[in-house]
Structure formats: structure tokens, C-alpha cells
Amino acid sequence: MTRVEMDHLDSSFFARSLLSMGHTMSTTNVIMQLANPGVGYGVVRSKVENGRLDRHPLKRARTTATYLSVAILGNADDRRRYRSAVNGQHAQVRSDENSPVDYNAMNRDLQLWVAACLYFGWEDIYQRVHGPLTGLDRERFYQQGKVCGTTLQMPAELWPADRDAFDEYWHTQTAQLRIDAEIRDFVLGVANFDYAPKVVRQRFGPVKYRRTIGYLPQPFRDALDVPWTDDDQAWFDAYVAKLVDAERRKPLWLSRAGFRLLLWDTRIRSRLGRPLV
Numbered sequence: 461m462t463r464v465e466m467d468h469l470d471s472s473f474f475a476r477s478l479l480s481m482g483h484t485m486s487t488t489n490v491i492m493q494l495a496n497p498g499v500g501y502g503v504v505r506s507k508v509e510n511g512r513l514d515r516h517p518l519k520r521a522r523t524t525a526t527y528l529s530v531a532i533l534g535n536a537d538d539r540r541r542y543r544s545a546v547n548g549q550h551a552q553v554r555s556d557e558n559s560p561v562d563y564n565a566m567n568r569d570l571q572l573w574v575a576a577c578l579y580f581g582w583e584d585i586y587q588r589v590h591g592p593l594t595g596l597d598r599e600r601f602y603q604q605g606k607v608c609g610t611t612l613q614m615p616a617e618l619w620p621a622d623r624d625a626f627d628e629y630w631h632t633q634t635a636q637l638r639i640d641a642e643i644r645d646f647v648l649g650v651a652n653f654d655y656a657p658k659v660v661r662q663r664f665g666p667v668k669y670r671r672t673i674g675y676l677p678q679p680f681r682d683a684l685d686v687p688w689t690d691d692d693q694a695w696f697d698a699y700v701a702k703l704v705d706a707e708r709r710k711p712l713w714l715s716r717a718g719f720r721l722l723l724w725d726t727r728i729r730s731r732l733g734r735p736l737v
Contacts, residue, residue, distance in 0.1 A: 529726070599623055
């Protein structure tokens with residue numbers, strides 16, 4: 461597909477996954493992405509000061525949520541403009557002679573992994589709220605989900621051909637997870653709210669950590685070497701059940717209002733000539 465065709469991809473069905481409860485698994489998705497050493501060290505050792513998650517968590521959260529808003533709810537012009545802005549940041553993220561692994565944020569295979577993690581997470585949210593995806597809906601949802609990667613440098617052809625092929629890709633990748641001590645300390649610090657003021661960390665850290673580990677598939681828990689008991693699972697199931705019940709009572713437009721606001725903010729910033737990221 462050409463870049464223009466990718467920017468015009470329809471994502472209207474996939475957009476039904478973009479629900480407000482998704483923010484409760486945002487840190488989980490970060491951990492999943494950073495489980496790939498190329499992504500992990502690229503983030504942990506990033507020289508882009510204003511984009512560092514541990515030093516500017518609110519800005520980084522806004523940037524990531526805005527990317528999702530643009531990729532999933534935006535039009536071709538929104539995607540083109542935001543890609544150009546992100547490219548300026550990603551071009552600076554590359555390994556040097558002191559890096560344990562080679563990485564480059566513009567690498568298409570690394571972007572495929574990030575896109576796959578984003579897709580996996582939003583499919584999880586969709587099915588918890590709307591029920592299992594089956595048949596043609598499952599495939600349609602999956603094919604539209606490629607916008608998580610094509611909005612950046614990932615070519616559409618790199619996306620596994622169908623949902624079953626995605627399973628094969630996912631199982632292959634998760635079977636070889638490696639989370640080094642440096643990455644583990646970083647992501648668990650994020651999960652524990654270590655970057656937040658003490659009062660926030662003490663009040664919200666335990667819940668944030670528990671739900672973050674709860675959303676993680678077992679291979680990631682094993683790679684992190686974190687315990688997860690039956691009591692933890694029971695707490696998590698009850699926690700998520702309340703979120704799902706609230707989502708089902710909420711109209712879709714309201715659940716997506718925050719993402720819509722971020723998309724509008726991007727368009728306004730663009731018109732005013734202000735930085736998008």
C-alpha cells in the first residue's frame with residue numbers, strides 16, 4: 461500500500477475499542493512494549509529529554525493518548541501531520557557505543573511490535589466490554605487495527621496477514637521475552653507510581669501496580685518475575701467487572717470524549733503552528 465492509502469485506512473469499527481477504561485491498562489501496555497529490548501532500552505535510555513516517561517509522565521501520557529486518537533479517530537491529514545511530528549522525536553532515539561542492544565525508533569520491526577502490543581490491549585478492552593469478536597467481525601476489527609502501526613513507519617504489508625497469523629507472531633515473540641534488570645526496575649517503578657509525589661504514590665500506587673500486573677498476560681509476568689496469587693486474580697476480576705459495568709452504562713460518545721478532545725487539540729495546535737508532541 462502507498463503512504464496515502466495507509467493514511468486513508470478505515471478504522472471506524474476498531475474505534476469501538478477506544479473506551480475510557482483503557483487508561484487503566486496504559487502502564488500494562490508500556491510494559492508489554494518495553495519487553496522487547498530494542499524498545500525497552502530505546503525508552504529507558506532515550507536522549508529526548510522532554511519525551512521521557514519517568515521525568516515527564518503527564519506529557520508522555522498525553523502524547524501517547526493523542527497518537528491513539530489520531531491513528532484511530534483521525535483522518536488522513538491528522539495522521540500525516542502527527543507522523544511528521546513524531547518522526548522528529550523518533551529520529552533522535554537510536555543506540556550508541558554504550559548501548560547493550562542495537563535500537564532505532566524508526567525501525568519498522570520495532571514499530572510492528574509496539575503496534576501489536578497496542579492492538580492486543582485494545583482488543584482486550586473491546587472484548588471485555590462488547591463481548592468476544594468472532595467470524596468476520598474478528599477479522600474486520602483486526603485488519604483495521606493495523607492503523608496502530610501504519611500511522612508511523614510500519615508498512616501495511618508487515619502487519620500479519622490475518623488474525624490467526626497475528627496469533628502466531630504474538631506467540632513467537634512472547635516465547636522469547638527478555639526483560640533485563642535495568643528495564644525491569646524502570647517499568648516496575650512506573651507501575652508503582654515511583655515518579656509521582658509521595659502522597660499520590662502512597663494513595664494510588666498499590667492499586668495501580670495490582671491492576672497493571674493483572675492485565676499482563678502470563679508470559680510477561682514470568683519475564684518480570686513478579687508474583688500473582690489467586691487472591692490477586694480475584695481482586696482484579698472484581699475491579700475490572702466494575703469498570704466494565706460502568707462502560708456498558710455509558711454511551712460510546714461519552715466514553716470516547718477524552719480521545720476526541722485530544723484530537724481536536726491536535727487540530728487546533730496545527731492551525732496555530734504549535735508543537736504537536
